Amino acid sequence: MRRAVSAFDWRLLVRRLPVGVAVGTTVFALVWVLFWAPSTNFGPAIHSPANFLITLLNGLTLAALMFIVASGFSLIFGLMRVVNMAHGSFLLLGGYIAYEVQQSMTNGGGLTVFSSQVNAWDWLVPAIVAAAAIGGIGLVTQQVFLRWNMGQDLRQALITIAISVIIADQVVAHFPLESSIEKGSAVNTSWPGAIDRLVNLHIAGVQYSVARLTMLGLGVAVGIALWLWLYRTKTGMVIRAGVDDRQMTSALGVNIQVTFAIAFVVGASLAALGGAVFTSYAGVNPTTDGQWLLNSLVVVIVGGLGSIFGTVAGALLYALVYNFSISYLPTTGGDCCGQYSPVLTFVLLALVLAFRPQGLFGRPA
């Protein structure tokens, strides 16, 4: 801005207010967590660095999982403007498929196997099978239900809602397979024995789960792979161009339909991969689909739809706020305040959207 502000310009102040509030809040939160935090579970980080580190790592590892799932959602939205409301159902079905495959690879059905009986292949093969199967379902969904109505945002969202209702009911009707009558039970898979242990980080004496660190690694790996794919290959370039301007890309003679199909398959497979991870990390049950649809929505809304960096930012913000607010809100008796963390998390998200409707890294609508 070339011209200096001569007089006190209150409108400028109002426009800058969000930034000021954001900076102020962040600084306050940092100071609170690091040095102050009275009547909280752990007290400030300088008094209890171990708990601070664990909270941080919990946040980062959860963010990694959220990124894996939400990046698929974001990819599909960014390219096709399809709000895939069946994303959570894809994750759920992927989780059950991974469970069934691991069961059949280890003791041939029955209750959960111990991680000591599980090697790396017993984990990887189920994840790959789940990703492939859901990729296939994604392809069918896209070709049959979404190909012919591109551009009709709302209609496509509604179609995927209907599909999610059907998938959720089908999962409850048929899974787990070995159970004759108690369908719809919660199931989980085991991490490979090699990573299902704690490791000493040699920082503040913290012991941390290797499985969770692996999850973090997997998230980073997915992120790098996506980045390489989108920024270093021809398909990726077409997809990015498509995100920028669908008509123009189409006009350039690229077969955009093939690109759409590829992106949808990859997006759905990422949901299933996330499902396979989540099944080992927590387990899936018939309410998981709604949870993860919501998680994915929140991450991409906050980060900005269709942006891979936005998805990273959204996942980090959501997971860190979630973790830190649970641990660092004051607890003044039974009815306050740690349990308000979910409310607080979502209020924060609404505020982010109020000031940046397009999300942190999104382009204006």
Next chain:
Amino acid sequence: MTEAAAHAESAEPILRLRGVGRRFGGLHAVSDVDLDVIPGERRAILGPNGAGKTTLFNVVAGDLPVTSGRIELFGRDVTREPARQRAKLGLARSYQQSRLFLGLSVEDNIFLAIVGVGRGHLRPVVLPRKDAELRARAREAARRAAIDGRLGDVVGALAHGEHRQVALAMALAAEPKLLMLDEPASGLSRGERQLLTELLLALDADITLILIEHDMDIALRVAERVTMMHEGRVIVEGTPAEIRANQLVHDLYLGSHYGSEPEGGASG
């Protein structure tokens, strides 16, 4: 009154730009524009595609914020005012591609233009007498733009030329002090152009008019002064005769092809 006399009087300008610039990333769509338009003046802004004319309109109307400079409207600094405040002061504009409310009828479109500069935007009841008066004004504006035959039709169903007429009716209906028209003739047939020219010439003398137009016949017939833009800057300003005679203008513009210009920013 002649153009020269009008300028010699040098009334307080109705619009004054000083050092106005607008950047899109690294692209300078408009840079360092100074402009004075006095009350009652007819001004044409000419220039080849991408000269920054529409962007200039957008920053003057407030649809885009400036990245530098200062805009005064009716003697008041409006650089930081939103578009709606400038409209309230008496500025009306049209768009290169007509921006109409396609889901509403012709009459409702014009009605909105009238209510917009007046009061009662938020009135949630129908006041029969008040609304009848406003609608009578809307119909009158429609008549002046010769679109009163389609008052009840949904704008989405009209032809392109009729869209232009509705846009003009809306601009007139607001009873602006400053009217800015962005290529009102583009896409019109010869007959429609003739009609348009007559409409513009018959415009109330109190209304100040700024016109972007590719059709030189219309522009030079209607305008008293012409501003030439090129690559975001004002290069020449003068009467139509002076412009016709200017070699630079010939090189840059009159020799080049005519056509619509896809410019950056919120032009469409």
Next chain:
Amino acid sequence: MSPFAWHPRPMSEKNLVELVIGVTLLLFLAVFPVFGVGYWVSFVLTQTFLIGIAAASLVFLTAYGGMVSLAQTALYGISAFALGNMVTKGAVKGLHLGLDPWLAVVLAIAITTAIGLVFGAVASRSAGIYFLMITLTYAVIAFTFFGQVTQVSGFSGIAGIADRTPALVGDPVTQPNRLYYIALVTALVVYFAIRHVVRTPFGISLQGVRDDPVRMGSLGYNVALHRTLAFTFAAFIASLAGVLYGWWNGVIAPDNVGLGATVDLLIVAVIGGLGRVEGAWLGAFAFVVINNYVRDVSVPVLGGSFNTVIGLIFLAIVIVSPSGLMGLWDRLWDAAGYREGSGPRAAAAAGTAGPQA
């Protein structure tokens, strides 16, 4: 162009037929309790009226404001929670303030409308799919708030609302006809209020905002304010549905405003048709009836419960007629008769694109 536009036309043959159908239906509904089946009065139709009101608030925002809101369920829930907290007394959950029933109704509506104003103001800068998203966040905030803040609810929700109704309403269990008529009249009032508002300067400007917000700014309108007030008006309508729901159901719980319920209301509006306000009640009726009467239908090959059936029906509707049952009616009309001379009907029937796609 928004495809949800209401196209004003002079009284056509179709309008006349619709008017006749509407009046006949209304007369039928007015006398229905006299000979009707109790369950249809107390459950199916009363529920249709009140869900229809909530759906109408969504249709209003979509059709005239271009805003697809997922917060309407949350707002009607907030109204019912407010009513429950204020009206109940004794050893029940919540604040059980035991206020006068009418006062509680007024306060519930006022609180909900005020919250709608705040929600609307925050969301007013968003449009299209972003607006959908931010209103979804509101829905989740409402759900987590009522689930976690046990002072005003907790997961069991608030019961006993129906025990403390105004004398006019009476006991909805023993006198279901009263609530039936109150809901019917409220629905009618809401319907005509919406029909009226969209013809006022506010309503016409709102449609202008729907079609081209930037242009509205340059005409002198405060777009954000229009959006905010439209949202507030819709919150007011939703709050009426919430009060009726509180009386009708007696219980309000966080799951009433959960993701499932939020999506259900969207489904209701879509089944009816997002382009016309009448569709809200048509969709509500279809939804309630389907939910109640497809229990014993089973799907060959796939298996699964009636939820699969509901999913398939919904899928079919969205695919066959994106503008819902009302859209189907429009198309049937066009297909059944002679073509009328001119008119933009083709544009209206062209299909449902997204809000500002």
Next chain:
Amino acid sequence: MGRLRGRRWRILLPFAAMAIVAAAIAASSLAAHSASVIRLAIMSDCKGAFGGAYELDIGGAEAALAQYAHGKPVSSKKPSAGMTGITIAGHPVKIVGYGCGNDTVPVAISETKRLMEQLKADIMIGPLSGDEAVTIAHYAQKHPTKTFIIGTAGSQDPTLQIAPKNMFRYHGDGAQWNAGTGILAYKKLGWRKAAIIMDDYSFGWTSAAGLIADFCGAGGKIVKRVFPPLNTTDYAPYVQQLPAPSKVDGYFWVVGGTGTGPSLKAYESAYGKVDPKKFVGNLFFFFQSGFADVAPRLIGAYYGGFGNAPGLKTAGAKQYEATMKKWFGPAGFNVTDSFVYNYFNAAHALVIGLTKSGGALGASLNASLPRSIKAGYQVSNGGQVKLDSNRQAIADQYPQQIVKGPDGKPAAKIVGYVPGVDQSFGGFFKKTSPPPGRSQPPCVKHKFPWAGHIKAVQNGVITKKTIG
């Protein structure tokens, strides 16, 4: 209307069709009601966290109707396929519908309305879960001519706080199920200081209340209470708030339904492998109907029961289990599961009540429903589960342990016998005291009626040895 020409009339045909269908539906709901038929509804969950228990619940109820009221299951593999031929006191009984809840209040209430008003049931057996029962208790209050027998819900409120006169519960609530288990942790495991993690809703609080009252009553101290919301995606930050295993003697784990597995996994990734001796849970630790996925890592851990007693070798238990196997053996579900057992007892009580009332409904049925009923896993009071003045069961409870079964898979084993536990814990929980919550009840020393009377159970036989 004269302007309406030609084929446009056809447009009205769909409306005529709709009107006919509507009339038909309305007529059918009118016609079906015949006075002498007793109309029964069974309400359970077919979706949500407990969707897996649908067939078990229905099976339990139908087995009793088959055994005591001449009913014939249409399929011995799938109870929900229906039942014919039920007759009580000369009156035919028709199961008019099965309610399909999803563990949420709105669906519970609309299903109840569908069953009681659309399908015109006179009696409901159900629901399955706590919040549903609270809602239906309020509904019951408003519908005094109908009768409600709770299927297997564990919330305190329906009988302690709301207590409608037409609602009955022949099994314990969530707190009762855990009676004795806290004492066991104190005496048998030697815990003195413990932390508790509990689901943040009414069943979690009620279930935790039983453990806290019992453990603190014996002299233990609860040093930390953590309450994660239902359906938490990541339990790690909540588990992190629990004191480290070195700081406490153990944890009461009241995270249930779908949360048990995820929360234990979060524990393992925070503190390493679960040590079963440091964990005491509620019924969700070994939930036979599904959710057994966490059981392998908990072999050796104690947990509160579900009012049931798998492996109990008494005549009553054997008779009950044989009855269940007779009617629904091929369905292959675990008949000792309380989903089955509690619904069985509810239906059994209904048969007794209807027999006594001669098929009369409403107030006379409510008066005739038995105030005590012989039940399979009841030993005290002559094998009779007794109802208190709020029509709530006073029933024996059985703390249990997860052990390795003969096939190498985890199995439930009862370890203790807690006689005659009443809902108020001998006056500790009152209608006027604050209901169980995040910080209720407080941790205080208190002598409960069963303290000192808990007997060891070995190989399914109740011994004379007192263990707490």
